[in-house]
Amino acid sequence: MIRYTLRRLTLLIVTLWLLTVFLFSLNYFFPGDTLTNMTGIRASDSLSYQLAAEARGFDSSIFTQYLRFLGHFSSGDWGQSLTTQRDVFKQLLPLLGGTLELSVLAMLLAMVIGAPLGLYAARQQRGAMDRVVMGVSLSAYSVPVFWLAQLLILLFAVKLGWTPISGQLNPLFNIDVQTGSIILDILASDNPYKSAALADAINHLWLPVIVLAIMPGTMLMRITRNSMLEVLQQNYIRAARARGLSELRILFRHVLPNAMQPVVRQLGLMFSILMSNIIVTEVIFNWPGLGSWLVKSIYERDYPVLQGGLFAFATLILFVNVVVELFHAWRYPQVRKELYAEH
Amino acid sequence: MTILDIRNLNIELETDNGPVRVLDRFNLQLAEGEIHTLVGESGSGKSLLAKAILGFINPRWKITADRLWWRDYDLLALNNAQRRLVTGRDMAMIFQDPSSHLDPNDKVGPQLCETIPSGELTGIYLKRRADRQTRAERLLHRVGIKDTKDVMESYPHELSEGLAQKVSIAMAIAHNPKLLIADEPTTAMEPSTRAQIYRLLAKLSAGQGMSILMITQDLTAVVPESQRISLIYCGQLMETGPTDDVMQAPLHPYTDAMLSMSLFNQDTPVKTRLPTLSGAIPTLQHMPIGCRLGPRCPYARRACVKQPELRKQQHQQFACHYPLREDSEHE
Numbered sequence: 001m002i003r004y005t006l007r008r009l010t011l012l013i014v015t016l017w018l019l020t021v022f023l024f025s026l027n028y029f030f031p032g033d034t035l036t037n038m039t040g041i042r043a044s045d046s047l048s049y050q051l052a053a054e055a056r057g058f059d060s061s062i063f064t065q066y067l068r069f070l071g072h073f074s075s076g077d078w079g080q081s082l083t084t085q086r087d088v089f090k091q092l093l094p095l096l097g098g099t100l101e102l103s104v105l106a107m108l109l110a111m112v113i114g115a116p117l118g119l120y121a122a123r124q125q126r127g128a129m130d131r132v133v134m135g136v137s138l139s140a141y142s143v144p145v146f147w148l149a150q151l152l153i154l155l156f157a158v159k160l161g162w163t164p165i166s167g168q169l170n171p172l173f174n175i176d177v178q179t180g181s182i183i184l185d186i187l188a189s190d191n192p193y194k195s196a197a198l199a200d201a202i203n204h205l206w207l208p209v210i211v212l213a214i215m216p217g218t219m220l221m222r223i224t225r226n227s228m229l230e231v232l233q234q235n236y237i238r239a240a241r242a243r244g245l246s247e248l249r250i251l252f253r254h255v256l257p258n259a260m261q262p263v264v265r266q267l268g269l270m271f272s273i274l275m276s277n278i279i280v281t282e283v284i285f286n287w288p289g290l291g292s293w294l295v296k297s298i299y300e301r302d303y304p305v306l307q308g309g310l311f312a313f314a315t316l317i318l319f320v321n322v323v324v325e326l327f328h329a330w331r332y333p334q335v336r337k338e339l340y341a342e343h
Numbered sequence: 344m345t346i347l348d349i350r351n352l353n354i355e356l357e358t359d360n361g362p363v364r365v366l367d368r369f370n371l372q373l374a375e376g377e378i379h380t381l382v383g384e385s386g387s388g389k390s391l392l393a394k395a396i397l398g399f400i401n402p403r404w405k406i407t408a409d410r411l412w413w414r415d416y417d418l419l420a421l422n423n424a425q426r427r428l429v430t431g432r433d434m435a436m437i438f439q440d441p442s443s444h445l446d447p448n449d450k451v452g453p454q455l456c457e458t459i460p461s462g463e464l465t466g467i468y469l470k471r472r473a474d475r476q477t478r479a480e481r482l483l484h485r486v487g488i489k490d491t492k493d494v495m496e497s498y499p500h501e502l503s504e505g506l507a508q509k510v511s512i513a514m515a516i517a518h519n520p521k522l523l524i525a526d527e528p529t530t531a532m533e534p535s536t537r538a539q540i541y542r543l544l545a546k547l548s549a550g551q552g553m554s555i556l557m558i559t560q561d562l563t564a565v566v567p568e569s570q571r572i573s574l575i576y577c578g579q580l581m582e583t584g585p586t587d588d589v590m591q592a593p594l595h596p597y598t599d600a601m602l603s604m605s606l607f608n609q610d611t612p613v614k615t616r617l618p619t620l621s622g623a624i625p626t627l628q629h630m631p632i633g634c635r636l637g638p639r640c641p642y643a644r645r646a647c648v649k650q651p652e653l654r655k656q657q658h659q660q661f662a663c664h665y666p667l668r669e670d671s672e673h674e
Contacts, residue, residue, distance in 0.1 A: 234443070235440070235444045236443065236444050236445055236446045236447070238399065238444075239436075239438065239444035239445070240446070242397060242399070242435065243431075243435065243517075244430075244432065244458075244460075245457065245458070249457065253446075253449070254449070257446075257448050257449070258446065258447070261448065332448055333498050333500075334447045334498060334500045
């Protein structure tokens, strides 16, 4: 397990390093002045521009420039936005909170709905409900998220008026942004209208969460159903029946833990898909998160922000994938045997 | 005393080409504490028989029998739940490929503990848990595992096949079954491990009066402790009787052929053609009528298209019109 952990961590570090090389080279490929692309300081602002050029080694080789870039980057100096002149790194943290809030809630909802429905479909294999659940999941899986989001907004926000069309919170509630996660911020604030703000936040939150949960949820449904069916055929399940164990005990002790193994393995992939969906969803719902920030920076050719957003997204996805893989290997020891033939 | 009594058991499978009879008028009597070996080639329906006894029945199978009795229960008259209760309490089964019959994501200890029937434990939760643990260790001792702690902390993939089979046996005997069905328990095992497993099974049978139905592929695997033996070919019972009698003086041509095939030893000169039956095992869809051995039997005659009745000669029973030795006084 230690060897596997080290290998995964090494891979994580190497990938992150390659990512910094890529980001560094982007500054030279983007149109405009390289130093401006990197730091967000315009050439017209001559004094700070010269200071930055010196600090970033622009009078020496490209190798030195990369090392300096790495130094600045790892110490949290990610430059400033070209449009707002605000520090990228400081701006990024609360936005990351907003994105994480959405993605964690969507992932939870997907698991809470997807896994039990898949289980139910497997128990009713080839029955009417199995067909209904699988049919609905396939159609929901096939619907593109940007279209679905607008359809649901049209239905729930415009026609029915159950929820605001977009945004995170009614600006009347004066909540200080600390973590970026709106629920945590409200709970941490000493606003007198805390519960009203919370209700308003949840009213804003549920629609984007549902939109985001549909894709991973339907994937989970199908994976859970298929792996359940496979596990039910396994010898050890038949043997457990032969030993006279109760059906419930077999389900909870032997079928479910084994059926969850491929599900866990796919969680990282599902998270990656969720992340690409979250970019679109944040834009549509005008959610203050990394995704909408990144898209806005692309429109505005705000290169320092673009780099920061890219790095944050890539790191998040990589990190989650490695954690999922480590958990998978830790929870399912026979996987480690397949990997290294070790105990 | 006969505890398992099977008479004229038929199992028919529904296929696209109509029903196929995979077990044809099969007979088996098993006495208490007896080791009975069932020999048959693959596809002869021996594993199906085990499933029919244990009640793992696919709804598409049609099972009929004159008698399918386990002790005082008519197994065919019970519904599924009742049947599961009876078979779960009285019978157990071990399989070939034992490690695939253990949950790969659970340690051996908990899996063994959960097979111990909770009805036999008393006291509060913690005491029951501790009792389970000690009983599990005792079970492992009984099947000849010394470092019980180590084994209980292992995952199934960390055990050798022999060890895994011992664990399976420990699980099978956890509730003191009256009948243990061992379905080719030692395939793909080293000869020394194989001998260990057979010795263990024989000891368990003798020690606690447990009957064992040992299912195997060839006659070389028949253990000396086996009291009776049955040979099955394509779902039909060929010959049954006391092991020694059948092995020394077979009456059925099939038994004879099987014996001569397995009597291959070092005295056989080089490049001798080994004795075999001509032809191959027929497929399920093309079973011969009458005696299914007919097309391959060296002694087959016209009468063989009618299925022979089971006949008795001294202690042996056989289903053949032309047995190797006709014992006219006993007819």
